[in-house]
Amino acid sequence: MNKTSDNNLMVQVRDGNVEKLAVLFERYHVMLYNFFLRLTGNRGISEDLVQDVFVRVLKYRASYQGQDKFTIWLYRIARNAHIDFLRKRKDEVSLGEQWDEAHSLESSPPEKVEQAQEIARLNLALAKLPLKKREVIILSRFQNLKYKEIAELKGCHIGTVKALIHRSIKDLGKAYFELSGGMAS
């Protein structure tokens, strides 16, 4: 399915055929879940946020403009849902408690343990970044958004996004290096 059909589906939802939202849910709920999971590091919270996003889509369906790219509109809602969640929680959720899973794999084969530790280290390194930098890496590396789309989503210039991504990757590398005990792998 191409992106145009996403827009067409959302236009139908906007115009009252809300059943079509089920198709969009099936297409995007996993993607949204992983977006939130990498932002918050908490599975339960991420599931709640996915639910919140689709409730908001129904609530604000009338505001959807047919010419907007659906995924950008959806990410805009997702970002707002996350910001509201943080405001309610007052402070950012600690990602460490969720990602510290490597310890439960002690009886597993060594290569699996090593892989799990690598994943945990990367997640912790991501968690050490400020939200702004973490978000831009998630959007470009995992959600595959282009510079232009990230700039549109954040309401800033493409040059600003490029510079921010560069700095964020650099900081992520430093954080990962520190977590690895100063041993570059």
Added chain:
Amino acid sequence: MKCKQIKEKFADYLIGEIDEVTQKEIQEHVTACSSCREELESLSAIWIKLGVLPEEQPSDNVRARFYATLEEYKQNMQEEKEKPRLGTLMDGWFERWIPRRPAFQFSLALILVVVGLTAGYFLHAGVQGGGEIAQLRQEVRQIRQITAVSLLRQESLREQLRNVGLSSQVELPDEETLADFLRRVDSDITTDSRLAALDALFPQSPAIRRQLSLSLSEQTSPLVEIALAFSQHVAKF
């Protein structure tokens, strides 16, 4: 390109949003520049490492909650559609009462106009004949007379001038007021006050006209004399 310009393109290089020419320039530069090469290798290493992070699946709970919400939303929409609106109810009510044939519609309109006019006539008559209204009017008339007389007795010229307007509103003055006005025309010390009293006495009865004609000989002010003569002249018509 210099190192600074090359480094600015590193993010583009990693993400892949870069044209072939620039990509080649970067590769040539890092081959020759060890500092830039180290930085690019470091950035590439962490960027590639991120690829090991797996995509996770949410629990079935997410799907169940979404479909429950959607079902509830659809039901609410349906209920909203079925809820009778005030406008629709009013339309139905009027439809039942308004005849379909134009001739009957015209007759109904005519009857309503006649009923409206009749009701208006009787209501108006009721107001006219109301005892309370008549009593109030009488009281207002008396208040105007008292005010006009008291203002004519004022010493200040400003107050006397004010009575010109008020005295002209006095309707059917009683005998005491008439006597007071006639005395004012004859003997008040100011011309303005005499003129105001004369104004209040206009239009006069034949008896007052006679009194005023006698008053003409008492006047010293040409203005009052002219006004008296004019009032006598006008009254004849």
